[in-house]
Amino acid sequence: MVHMRNLDPGASPLDYYGAELRRRREATGMNQVQLGSCIFVTGSLVGQIETAKKVPTRDFSERVDAALGTDGMFSRLVGLVLRSQLPHWFQAYAEMEAKAAYISTYQAQLVYGLLQTESYARALLGVDRPDQVDELVAARLERQRILEREQPPVLWVVLDEGVLHREVGSREVMRAQLAHLLSFHDRPWVQVQVLPFSGGQHTGMLGSFTLLRSDDDPDLFYTEGYDAGHMTANPQVIRERSVGYARLQAMALSPEDSAALMSRVMEERYGHGSAVA
Known part of the structure; x- marks a missing residue:
C-alpha cells in the first residue's frame, strides 16, 4: 500500500486529480x-495516482x-493533467494547436506528433x-484526440523522404507507422505529401516548421530547437513562411504518389522478408 500524504490540490493538475480521487473514493x-x-x-496504482x-x-x-459515479x-x-505533462515550453503551442x-x-x-503511433512515440520519447x-x-496521444472531433482541424503534412527511411524503434515499429500514415489517405481533412530526395534544395532546409490558422486567433508560425519553441504571429513571418510552405507542397509528390512511395518503402525496407538496408 502506498503511504498516504497530504496533497496541495492547487499545486498542479496532477495533485488536484489525486486529491479528488482520494476524496471521492473515501466518500x-x-x-x-x-x-x-x-x-x-x-x-498500489490507485495509491500512486x-x-x-x-x-x-x-x-x-x-x-x-463509472465505478465512482462521478x-x-x-x-x-x-x-x-496530461497536457500538464508536456514540456513547459511546448504547452503554449499545444494549446494553440488544439484551437486551430x-x-x-x-x-x-x-x-508529425498528431500522426505518430504509440510505439513510434515511445521510441522517440524514451x-x-x-x-x-x-x-x-x-500526453502525445491525448494531443491526437483533436483529429477525432466531429469537426477536426484540416491537417496538411509534408514529410521529407528521409523520415520514411530513418528507422525509429525497429522495422516493425516503422512498418506500423507507415501503415498508420496510409490509413489517413481516405480522410479528406488529412493530407500527407512526401518531399522526395530528387527535389534537391528547398525552402524547408533550415528545419521543420508549422503554420496554425484559427477562426478566432491570429495565424501563427511555430518552430522549435532542442529545448525551446518559438511561436510568432508576426505578419511578415507568416507571409514568408506561407509562401515557403506553398513551394514545398508544389515540390512534393501528390498525396496519391506519396501514398505509393510510402507503401513501397514499407514493403521494401520494413517488410517481413526484406533485408536490413
Missing part, C-alpha cells in the same frame, strides 16, 4: 484495493468515473526521458 467507503478491483488495476506519483490515463479515468469528472480532468482550424506542417526528420516515457506518450 464511497472503498479502500484503494477495492477500487482497484472494480476498475481492474492494482490498489492519489499521491501524484503516477499520471492517470484516459482509460483509467473513464473506469473511475459523471465524467475524471475523464474531463485527465486532459488537463487548419494546421500545415513541414517535418524534416520525424512524423531516448532522453526514459523515466517519464509513459507520461510523455500519454
